[in-house]
């Protein structure tokens with residue numbers, strides 16, 4: 001199937017102006033921004049939705065559909081590209097990117113939603129007429145009619161290599177992840193086919209919105225009054241909004257008494273706070289605090305015990321977000337802008353230290369739908385020295401007998417166990433603490449002593465945490 005340029009009309013048929021469907025048009029605009037400007041969908045989409053709603057173009061259902069079209073299309077991009085490639089007669093790189101975006105949106109409607117086939121095709125062709133012109137709209141029509149001949153499962157069966165021949169390529173295509181990410185996730189998860197398939201599928205699902213009721217500032221009871229709110233699974237401070245909703249409109253969130261925070265992140269802060277300690281427990285450090293989610297929970301927990309949190313962040317604009325998150329904390333705290341690899345504080349000054357280091361974010365792919373296509377294996381090399389440098393600072397900053405939490409929102413072994421193992425070698429007077437009992441009631445945390453959370457097991461981001469004690 002080839003893409004024809006628009007030809008002059010030769011028939012006497014009256015020309016019908018294409019009708020702009022605001023939902024598809026908005027979804028297309030976001031895909032273009034992601035493609036052309038390397039924009040992040042979760043940053044571009046909300047202001048466009050607000051504008052559309054304010055202009056009266058959109059109601060809540062339209063906003064939900066636009067969100068589903070954007071996120072679903074971006075997450076499944078790998079599979080959809082392969083399906084489109086099977087329906088056109090030239091390499092995909094020779095198809096104009098805006099045409100591909102209209103096609104992907106169409107494929108998602110056909111194979112990833114309950115929108116009826118005729119509606120999915122006609123809405124996509126209409127969108128193509130508006131944004132691409134009549135000639136390319138015909139091309140879109142022809143490709144989507146081919147796509148519509150099979151459902152999602154039949155397509156993947158047709159185009160994916162058999163699992164037995166190449167398990168990783170098979171999973172990468174069927175579950176729309178780059179092969180290197182499938183490989184890395186599987187290395188960390190271990191086990192057979194069922195687990196990795198569940199994990200990859202969990203990455204393709206819309207995550208729930210989870211709130212944290214910051215202790216001493218708000219309560220879960222207060223948040224449970226919100227629509228479709230249910231208690232968290234693991235954190236005593238968590239409330240899940242099963243319908244998503246608009247957390248920014250909730251009074252407790254607006255005033256900072258509560259926040260939006262994945263339960264995995266809450267658990268990391270809680271585990272560090274729960275680690276047993278002999279001697280004083282008065283000085284806590286969060287060495288990579290921006291934008292302040294864990295710092296706000298730690299500061300509230302510290303306040304309950306009469307301890308003080310120092311929240312430090314390298315980027316000034318992120319340090320300001322930390323200050324905003326901590327504003328109103330019931331106990332004392334301090335926020336500073338500092339490079340954690342060259343800390344301004346004295347060695348051994350803290351009883352508890354959190355280092356939630358910059359990482360590839362492979363544990364939060366469900367939140368950042370385009371991230372999996374942007375990340376490259378080389379990124380790991382970029383983060384490696386910084387992760388080691390920051391953990392070194394953490395181990396130097398804690399007093400003898402104190403504890404360090406090393407956390408990532410990536411389960412990649414190069415960012416988790418490899419970093420911890422290297423630093424333990426350099427600091428022989430340290431020991432790993434079994435972190436699993438620090439989260440009572442949370443199952444399947446791994447073989448220990450560190451903790452690995454998983455979206456398909458815990459419903460959280462795939463957060464990693466090692467707790468290390470300085471023994472000398």
Ligand SMILES: C[S@@+](CC[C@H](N)C(=O)[O-])C[C@H]1O[C@@H](n2cnc3c(N)ncnc32)[C@H](O)[C@@H]1O
Nearest residue numbers: 288289290291292293294314339340356357358
């Ligand atoms: C994974 S994020 C931390 C998330 C945070 N703990 C939370 O829960 O909101 C890592 C943070 O480390 C910061 N960072 C990067 N390099 C740093 C450095 N050398 N020293 C201190 N912070 C750094 C980044 O700007 C980013 O805000």
